[in-house]
Amino acid sequence: MRCASRACVLGLLLAGARVAAGPPDAAGPLPPATEQRYAGAIEALRRGDPEPALGAFAAADRLLPVADYLGYLRVEALLRSDDLAGARRAAEALAARFPDGRVGRAALLLAAQLAARAGEEPRATALLRRYLLNNAESPDTPEALYLLAASFETQGARENAAHTYRELTLLAPASEYAAGAEDRLQALAQAGVTLPPLAPADQLARAERLLRAGVADEARAAAAQVASTTSDRDLAVRALGVTASALARQRRYEAAAAVLEEALARAPDDGRPALALERGRLLYRADKSREALAALEGVDDSQEAEAAEAEYLRGLVQEDTGQLAEAALAWERTVARYPGREIAASALWRLGWLAYLAHDWPGAADRWTRLRELAGGQRYRTPAAYWAGRAREQLGARAEAARLFEGVRSEAPRGYYGILAAARLPDKPPAPPSPPVELPRDPARALGADPDVVRIEMLRRLGLP
Structure with a gap:
């Protein structure tokens, strides 16, 4: 070895x-x-x-x-x-x-x-x-498996070797050792060592690992083989999902959506909303707006998470096709029906922009102010405050706008919106600074007793940086 x-x-x-x-x-x-x-x-x-x-x-x-x-x-x-x-x-x-x-x-x-x-x-x-x-x-597990199989082979335990080589091809199918293991399996088969066929579940697990490793072509072929041969409905639907994901990785969105259409026909009732939602996403990415809207009709209210995502996506599709009134209705429904979900914050953010671009300054300010109060609106907190301030400016409410800008600058003084907010504030003396953090003259001394730092420093001095 x-x-x-x-x-x-x-x-x-x-x-x-x-x-x-x-x-x-x-x-x-x-x-x-x-x-x-x-x-x-x-x-x-x-x-x-x-x-x-x-x-x-x-x-x-x-x-x-x-x-x-x-x-x-x-x-x-x-x-x-x-x-x-x-x-x-x-x-x-x-x-x-x-x-x-x-x-x-x-x-x-x-x-x-x-x-x-x-x-x-x-x-x-x-x-x-x-x-x-x-x-x-x-990370060295594939190598260890290959070496173990080779050791079995050297000792004449060819069946153990074959099983270990196969395990390697299942656990790390995209590794360089898996290719060598495939070669050894072929050689052992020619020498009369045969293994039972892989169970469909094992074949699919291998396809999923290939997909995670970025080997989309091989993953798609392996998953499609399982989908076409298994009689297990759940396994077939899962295999079709892997096939669709592999196609999506290759940006073949329309083909991926067609695979999910087949999966929908075979899926149990409780699995259909998620598949319909994903099919709608794929068609949207393929610029098939009409087909995407039709696909989203298959997402019912039985699964709240999927229903909320579908309503929001419906608004995006309608916005892209110029149906702004319909998009606004879809996003209003998202906010009204699913206020506790993060997707409601995204919908309210989009509603604010529809109002702002239509010069509906009160509507924009109201939506962005409400957004800051939503449970799922944390990631929009700073940008929503900034744009609410911009809308207040348009309404002539400069004192209220300045209050919002000051809040943004305080929350994120060096961030994108903090810098923009500071530029819109009137000149005034800066607030007194907070007491500085006390640091030793040599900052490295603060870490001097940390075992990992001691180890790193010793390696560096020995010439092993």
């Missing part, structure tokens, strides 16, 4: 890496002479000379904040000295001491690879299983 992790982690160590949590009990600062010796050993290792690292890091304080990094560099020095057995023992010990850290996980993976290189496949298998048991969500 190849030592990909070794090269990767060594590169992180020697070129600079993101710092993970250090040992729980850190020793004090290194004496300057020791620090210089460690830095010199790291530089020598960069140049290809492992001897200084072997001497320096063998006796490194186990409580140092960077003990895991120094331990991994010692493993690398042993490897460069061709002491594979010593490197493996050191890697296993390092993994045992730091099981939850990034460096400890890399050491465990490296120990498994070194065991395999030494022909100790059962030990490699045990180490890889331990890695997968404790690090199922690690």
Whole structure:
């Protein structure tokens, strides 16, 4: 098995890496002479000379904040000295001491690879299983699965190997290791190792992972295959949803809407409002306004969240087609029926703009003032206050407008609307500043005792920034 992790982690160590949590009990600062010796050993290792690292890091304080990094560099020095057995023992010990850290996980993976290189496949298998048991969500899980399958294959356990290769193709179908696993599965099949067909649910789970990874074409094909072959209605509807999502990722909105039309025909009653709403969205994005409005008619009041979104979207479609009166009615219904939902705030925001652009200054001011009071209107609070002030200006209520602008400037003095509001306020002496926050002369001192900062600073001084 190849030592990909070794090269990767060594590169992180020697070129600079993101710092993970250090040992729980850190020793004090290194004496300057020791620090210089460690830095010199790291530089020598960069140049290809492992001897200084072997001497320096063998006796490194186990409580140092960077003990895991120094331990991994010692493993690398042993490897460069061709002491594979010593490197493996050191890697296993390092993994045992730091099981939850990034460096400890890399050491465990490296120990498994070194065991395999030494022909100790059962030990490699045990180490890889331990890695997968404790690090199922690690970015290196696909590599560990591939190495485990290869270890099974080397030991003649070809069926176990095939199952593990398949698991890799299911859990990480977009990874480079999945492509290699597919090749090995084909080779094992030619050698007579056959696996039962994947269950439709597993096929669909794979398609969903492909979609999350951005492999839309393959996800669409896999999901469409499930939809066309399964007799499970719920699974078929879910598969059609994945197919539509993949098409939407490719901006094929009309095609995606057609797939959802098929899903609607097969979906249970309680699942139809969400599908109809999504179909309406897709048709709207495809510039099919008439069809979008027709699709939204399929969203009834049985599901409040979908009904609220559909009413708001209906207003957007009508606004885009110049039906401003109809759009206003749709948004008024959204606010009246669903005042506690965030979408009601969006509807009231749009109503304010319809009024403002029609020079209905009282209507605009009223809507934007109401918007600030809605439970779901928090994200509109500042812009609504600013534009309510602008509407008050148009009405000649300059004192009220100034009060609103002052509130915006106070809430967001350096924000977009705060700057705009300040420009519309009459000149006046600035308010007395708040007492300044007391900071030490050297701001770094405020963090000086933080364990992570201590660790970062020590890595920087050792030449591992």
